[in-house]
Amino acid sequence: MGIQIIIEKCTGCTLCVQTCPFDAIRIIDKKAVIDLNKCTLCGACVPACKFKAILLEKPQAAAPKADLKDYKGVWVFAEQKKGKVQSVVYELLGKARELAASLGTDVSAVLLGEHLEEEIQELIWRGADNVYVVEKREVANFQDEPYTNILAELIKKYKPEILLCGATSIGRSLISRVAIRLKVGLTADCTGLDIDPEKKLLLQTRPAFGGNIMATIISPDYRPQMATVRHKVFPETVSDMKRKGKIIREDFNGPMLESRSKLLDIIDEIESTVNLSEADIIVSGGRGMGGPENFKMLEELAKAMGAAVGSSRAAVDAGWMPYSHQVGQTGRTVSPKIYIACGISGQIQHLVGMQSSKIIVAINKDPDAPIFKVATYGIVGDVFQIVPALTKKFKELLNK
């Protein structure tokens, strides 16, 4: 087991050196040498070598599963809060339909909660062929343990080959636990999902190192193949009231529903209807806003555009905005359609949290601010003049 350079094949071309994300390969005497203290066996160098000179031996899976073929269908975990299915679920259903079409299989949603009648119907209209439903008081709100028990049990019973879930605060906690319980692979925060046309495996592409590199990950020997996906990565499916689907109700009792930790209260703080991760548009302010009172200006622009308000860490640390609005490495990662950065310099820790936004607008009085390097549209100017002008314009335009 391990990694090896086949000396005879190595030409010392340095392709592997350049690919290694861990700086673990050196060319010594015209041959590649791997520093085993740095190498993590990630395998990135293997396909990079044009001469097939790198050998990565993967040991056989502990229990090679003979029954991989028994696993069929693409599942989407239908996260609901207060009885409302979250928009990311409809985004995933669209992607699930594509994946299922390439595999020649069907799409199912799994919904846990209480009073779900309308939501079940909506899931079918939005693309689910089957909806597995567990309707019980005990699972009305998300709790790690009962949700893990139930989802793991349903997977064991129905054997889906793929399970997708939103990379939300609920999704990430739940699915990580389920993956351990079932001993299956899980890829976080995917931005691309495809089916390998030959092997029919799920190709899961995700950013790493704060978006500086992308990695494609597979899980060939384990089922289901599981992935979480952020909000806004894929478009929502539209509701088609002609669609038909099957509803499969499952009942659970006793220890399956028990939770050692207790949910005592749920407190909503975000007054405006849009939350940051779901927002199509985010108007974000930094230290350049000068003080907390000036964030009102951003709120007005946000209102005119139907946007949510975000913030840099500098503005949070200064106490101008609550932490829940912070975008970046130690805050939230967002990828809206439009991100408007006002008085934000664009340090790398901020950029990693927003650089996957489709359109970035930067307003900054310093023409050399790094934010302009990622901006789709750059405006060198004073926020106190530009922002009110934008608000006025968008109010006229959108009549809000």
Add this chain to the structure above:
Amino acid sequence: MNIIVCIKQVPETTEVRINPETNTLIREGVKSIINPFDMYAIEEGVRLKEKFGGKVTVITMGPPQAEAVLREAVSMGADEGILLSDRAFAGSDTWATSYTLSAAIRKIGVFDLIICGKQASDGDTAQVGPGISAHLDIPQVTYVKKIEGIKDNAAKVERMTEEGFEIIEAPLPALITVVKEINTPRLPSLKGMMRAKQAKITCWKAQDIDAEADSLGLAGSPTQVVKIFTPPARECGQMLEGEAPEIAEKLAGLLRSEIN
């Protein structure tokens, strides 16, 4: 209280740069630091110790040089450091990482609370914390922004959500993952730095933690990386010039089709 804090050594983000010619990651001379979120985990552990007494053990899995982050944690007030380092751990994905850490925690034996960061800045998965609690079969609360109190062997905490927060009570032993809002990490004191220099770091290999070989490293990892590439660079931007109303007019035109 016996507290275990899991920390990871990561490259400093600001230093991860792309070589514009080869379009690859420059890692030469990159500084390694404690994962930013783990700083909050260490600080919270030390604060709990100061309040309730007990001990903070920091633990990391990584190459031999990861010892440095354990010493830094000791300088912030942690009592002991355990380094899990073995070639057999190389190639671990989040399944195998959380398995290895949980096996080490089992070996430590008694604990009341495990604290992890929300996520690591290199992998960004946020899967290892919940993974450890699943392996140990203990309650978990992720995204904790405040510990309201610990009473009658249960922790009452605030868990950050997209809309606000939840108040959750978890019986101990439990695992929490923490976000930045929970505290402001202290700077190491001079005394702390002295202590860190002298602190004994325990090093465990695979055979020390009673782990099953086929659950470790590459063999124990259900996922495999098949390709690593640099994302396409963002297209060169366009600068909008003129007086404020003029700029607003231009921008509105450019964005119109994107807004419903």
